[in-house]
Structures are given as C-alpha cells and as structure tokens.
Amino acid sequence: MPILERDDAQIWRRRTTGQSLVRWFGWLLGVAIFVYCWQLISESTTWFFVWDAPRIANDIWTRATPPKWDYITQLGRPIWDTLNIATLGTIIALCMAVPVAFLAARNTTPSALFIRPIALLVIVSTRSINSLIWALLLIAIIGPGVFAGVIAIAIRSIGFCAKLLYEAIEEIDHTQVEAITATGASRWQVMAYGIVPQILPAFAGIAVFRWDINIRESTVLGLVGAGGIGLQLSASLNVLAWPQVSLILIVILVAVMISEWVSAKVRGAII
Amino acid sequence: MLRLQKLTKTYKTGDQALKAIDLEVPKGQVLALIGPSGAGKSTMIRCVNRLVEPTSGGVLLDDVDLTKLGSGALRKARREMGMIFQEYALVERLTVMENVLSGRLGYVGFWRSFLRRYPQSDVDEAFRLLDRVGLLHMADKRADELSGGQRQRVGICRALIQNPKLLLVDEPTASLDPKTSRQIMRLITELCQERGLAAIINIHDVALAQMFVPRVVGLRFGEIVYDGLPTGLTPEKLTEIYGEEDWEATIEKVDEDDDVEAAE
Numbered sequence: 001m002p003i004l005e006r007d008d009a010q011i012w013r014r015r016t017t018g019q020s021l022v023r024w025f026g027w028l029l030g031v032a033i034f035v036y037c038w039q040l041i042s043e044s045t046t047w048f049f050v051w052d053a054p055r056i057a058n059d060i061w062t063r064a065t066p067p068k069w070d071y072i073t074q075l076g077r078p079i080w081d082t083l084n085i086a087t088l089g090t091i092i093a094l095c096m097a098v099p100v101a102f103l104a105a106r107n108t109t110p111s112a113l114f115i116r117p118i119a120l121l122v123i124v125s126t127r128s129i130n131s132l133i134w135a136l137l138l139i140a141i142i143g144p145g146v147f148a149g150v151i152a153i154a155i156r157s158i159g160f161c162a163k164l165l166y167e168a169i170e171e172i173d174h175t176q177v178e179a180i181t182a183t184g185a186s187r188w189q190v191m192a193y194g195i196v197p198q199i200l201p202a203f204a205g206i207a208v209f210r211w212d213i214n215i216r217e218s219t220v221l222g223l224v225g226a227g228g229i230g231l232q233l234s235a236s237l238n239v240l241a242w243p244q245v246s247l248i249l250i251v252i253l254v255a256v257m258i259s260e261w262v263s264a265k266v267r268g269a270i271i
Numbered sequence: 272m273l274r275l276q277k278l279t280k281t282y283k284t285g286d287q288a289l290k291a292i293d294l295e296v297p298k299g300q301v302l303a304l305i306g307p308s309g310a311g312k313s314t315m316i317r318c319v320n321r322l323v324e325p326t327s328g329g330v331l332l333d334d335v336d337l338t339k340l341g342s343g344a345l346r347k348a349r350r351e352m353g354m355i356f357q358e359y360a361l362v363e364r365l366t367v368m369e370n371v372l373s374g375r376l377g378y379v380g381f382w383r384s385f386l387r388r389y390p391q392s393d394v395d396e397a398f399r400l401l402d403r404v405g406l407l408h409m410a411d412k413r414a415d416e417l418s419g420g421q422r423q424r425v426g427i428c429r430a431l432i433q434n435p436k437l438l439l440v441d442e443p444t445a446s447l448d449p450k451t452s453r454q455i456m457r458l459i460t461e462l463c464q465e466r467g468l469a470a471i472i473n474i475h476d477v478a479l480a481q482m483f484v485p486r487v488v489g490l491r492f493g494e495i496v497y498d499g500l501p502t503g504l505t506p507e508k509l510t511e512i513y514g515e516e517d518w519e520a521t522i523e524k525v526d527e528d529d530d531v532e533a534a535e
Contacts, residue, residue: 178322179360179426183433184349184377185384192385193373197364
C-alpha cells in the first residue's frame with residue numbers, strides 16, 4: 001500500500017508500480033496461453049462434423065418428437081426400481097457414514113494417529129470413484145441387476161456423507177459437550193446429549209441432499225446393466241428408437257424435479 | 272471440604288496457567304475468584320473437575336484425590352460437582368426439561384437417558400427446581416428460545432439437580448446485563464445457602480463479587496495474591512491483582528449500588 005507525497009497531499013494507491021506491472025504481465029500471459037490453446041484445439045477438430053451438427057440435431061429432434069406416449073406403460077417398473085436404488089443406497093450409505101464420520105472427526109476420533117487416517121482413506125477412496133465405475137466393478141462381482149446398483153450408490157455415497165458429517169461434528173460448540181461431561185455422563189451419554197442434537201440438522205440436510213443426487217445418478221446406472229430406467233434408455237438408444245428415448249428423458253426429468261421438490265421441502269422444514 | 276494442594280497446570284505451549292495453588296474451601300462457603308483475563312481462573316475451576324488435566328498437585332474433595340481417579344471413579348466424583356458456565360452451555364436443540372434432566376446423566380444408565388425415561392424422583396426434582404427459579408412454565412420450550420437470564424437459570428437447575436456438594440461457576444454473569452447479573456448472583460448465593468453448598472465463582476466484576484460473597488480470592492499470573500474479606504480489597508490490593516488503574520470509582524460504586532439496591 002504505497003502512499004505518495006505530492007503537494008502536501010498523501011496520495012494513496014492500492015498497489016505499488018512494481019505490483020501493477022507484475023499483474024499486467026500476468027494478464028498478458030493468461031491471454032497468450034488462451035489464444036495458443038484455442039489454436040491447438042481448432043487444429044485437432046474435424047470442423048466438417050461441427051458445421052454439420054445443427055442439421056443432425058434437427059434430424060434427431062424430428063425423429064424423437066412426438067414421444068411415444070404409450071411406451072409409458074413399460075416405464076413404471078424401471079422408474080420405481082430407480083427410486084428404490086437411490087433410496088436404499090442412501091440409507092445404507094448413511095448407516096456406514098455415521099461411524100466413519102465419528103472416527104474421522106478430530107474431536108471424536110479415538111485415535112488421531114491410527115484410526116483417523118483410515119477413516120479419511122475410506123472417505124477419499126469411496127468418494128473419488130464414480131458410481132458408474134463402482135457399478136461396473138460390482139456387476140462383475142455380484143452380477144447385473146438392481147442389487148449391484150444399490151451397492152454402487154451406497155459405496156459412492158459413504159465418502160460424501162461422511163465427509164460432510166465429520167465437518168459438521170468438528171464445528172460443534174465445544175462448551176455444550178463440556179457441560180454434559182461435567183455432569184459425570186459417560187462417553188456414550190456425552191455423544192447422545194452433547195453431540196448428536198448439535199449435528200442432527202446437518203445430518204438430515206445431508207441425507208436428503210444425497211438422496212436427491214442419488215436419484216439422478218441411479219438413472220444412468222442402467223446403462224452398464226445395474227438396473228433401473230437406464231436399462232430402458234440404453235436399450236432404446238441401441239435400437240435407435242428415438243421417440244422412446246425422448247419419453248424416457250421426460251420421465252427422468254419429472255422424477256428429478258419431484259425429488260428436488262421433496263428435498264427442498266424437507267430441508268426447509270429442518271432449518 | 273475442597274483442598275487444592277500445589278495445583279499446577281502448564282499448557283503444551285509452555286504457558287504456566289497455575290503455579291502451585293494452595294487453597295482450602297470449607298463446607299458451605301461461597302468464594303469469588305477474581306483476576307484479570309488469562310490469570311488462570313477458568314483453568315483453576317476446570318482443573319477441579321478435570322475438564323482440564325492438571326499437570327501436578329492434588330485436588331482433594333472430602334479427602335479423595337480427584338487427580339488420581341480412573342475414568343469411572345472420575346465420573347462418580349463429577350456428579351458431586353455442579354458446573355455453571357459463562358455462555359450457559361445448554362444443549363440448544365433440547366428442551367428446558369431435557370437440559371435440566373441432563374444433570375442426572377451421571378446417575379442413570381445410557382438407555383434410560385437415551386429414551387428419556389428418567390426416574391420419577393428426578394422428574395419431580397426437576398419440576399421443583401424449575402419452579403424455584405421461576406421457569407416452570409418454560410419447561411417445554413427449546414433452550415434456544417430463552418433469554419440469557421432464563422438460560423442461566425436453566426444452567427443453575429442442571430447443576431443443582433446433580434445434588435452436588437460443590438458448585439463450580441465460570442463467569443456466570445459475563446454475558447448478562449447488569450440487572451440480570453445481580454439476579455443471577457443473588458440466586459446462586461441464595462441457593463448455596465439453602466442447600467449448604469460450597470461454591471467457587473469466577474467473576475471479573477469486582478463490585479458484583481463484593482456485593483454477594485463473604486470471601487474473595489485474587490489470582491494473578493496463576494498465583495494467589497489476595498485471599499480475604501471483600502472489604503479488604505483496597506485500591507492497593509486491586510492494583511496488585513489487576514495492575515495500575517484508578518480504583519476509587521470501582522470501590523465507591525459498590526456503595527452506590529447498594530443504595531440503589533436498597534431503594535428498589
């Protein structure tokens with residue numbers, strides 16, 4: 001923060017001249033890199049397909065409309081499966097995530113040296129692999145079907161839920177815990193009275209949030225054979241039955257909208 | 272009844288919060304612990320019920336050395352010591368009644384407390400205490416709906432339902448307005464008298480301490496520099512505890528306050 005003395009007045013500038021120059025060169029460098037990258041991408045693009053895109057898109061649109069409405073009779077069961085995959089997966093994930101979160105939170109972990117890193121490893125490893133990849137693996141292990149989907153969703157969600165939950169546990173008000181400890185309460189009583197009431201709103205929020213995400217994720221699990229409406233989607237795509245595809249997309253859209261509405265209502269009720 | 276012997280606490284950072292404190296609190300005596308911020312007041316009362324582990328020295332409650340107890344025995348000993356906190360430390364999302372009953376956690380098993388099936392005698396006592404502090408009609412309210420003074424009353428009930436011998440009180444009035452502060456201090460000292468409880472009250476409002484307690488202990492840099500009657504707190508003594516300042520106003524204010532109090 002330089003201040004220049006001039007004519008008895010103190011002139012204030014945000015940056016010194018040197019700092020301004022450095023920033024100016026930074027911007028210049030950024031623009032140069034952008035232009036260079038643009039060129040690279042342009043060279044490796046087959047522009048013929050890009051120019052052709054509007055025509056193809058229009059072609060698919062005319063084939064896909066109107067949706068094949070009577071196909072809906074065959075979609076009831078798959079969308080129900082999809083909802084079940086999401087819901088069961090979320091419930092299983094929450095059951096696993098709660099202990100992991102308590103083991104991972106700095107203020108509740110029994111051992112910061114050994115157990116906490118293991119819990120963090122569980123969180124990172126389950127979070128970093130997409131549920132589609134989990135589903136592929138699980139289909140190889142337990143065979144195709146809804147069950148593989150449920151487990152894939154559950155595993156993928158453990159890390160997500162546990163991470164958010166352990167952050168909530170670390171942010172609790174410590175004096176409430178102290179007060180409960182001071183009454184002579186046991187370790188479990190301190191948890192039930194000092195910690196759980198404080199993280200309950202966060203827990204409920206995380207649960208509906210993850211459920212909402214899982215409904216969206218479980219719609220694509222069928223693409224790899226893990227049950228649900230994705231199965232119908234991939235089948236329709238394979239035979240180029242565009243009117244069916246468009247109807248499936250509409251059904252997915254409606255399901256996601258309903259789930260978002262429900263989770264917004266639940267979160268509103270808690271907070 | 273409570274005896275601190277060469278109680279020392281050195282934090283990991285190397286700060287010596289308490290330097291070999293010797294203090295004896297007889298049964299039924301209420302004493303105020305005054306001193307500047309960072310003098311070790313909070314550390315001292317937390318060392319008594321071992322919310323903070325003392326580094327060395329002894330804490331004898333009825334000739335039992337609390338510093339040597341295992342975790343089970345420590346929990347039993349903590350039931351004998353009620354604690355009241357500066358920011359009330361109520362469990363915000365539980366009801367007033369649940370907060371009061373949580374004072375019985377050391378006496379009931381996990382499942383009874385988890386399912387809120389407290390013995391009828393505990394429930395009766397909770398209602399009696401809430402009535403005593405004038406909050407019976409609030410029993411079903413959530414703790415975060417209460418005002419500061421009301422919350423501190425609930426905190427007092429929670430400490431008393433433990434049926435303690437000793438109250439550890441950490442800055443009970445620091446977040447309250449002057450009028451509520453006095454009401455809370457009066458309530459605490461009255462209840463101690465009714466039940467013959469000893470109490471250590473951390474407080475940084477010297478005038479308030481002088482008004483309500485028969486014995487004042489001054490702490491500075493983890494050492495006791497004053498122990499005596501509240502009337503013995505001369506400007507020289509206050510300078511020794513807190514450092515140089517014009518103390519006449521503080522001490523005079525006590526008398527004025529008493530007049531106001533009497534006029535009310």
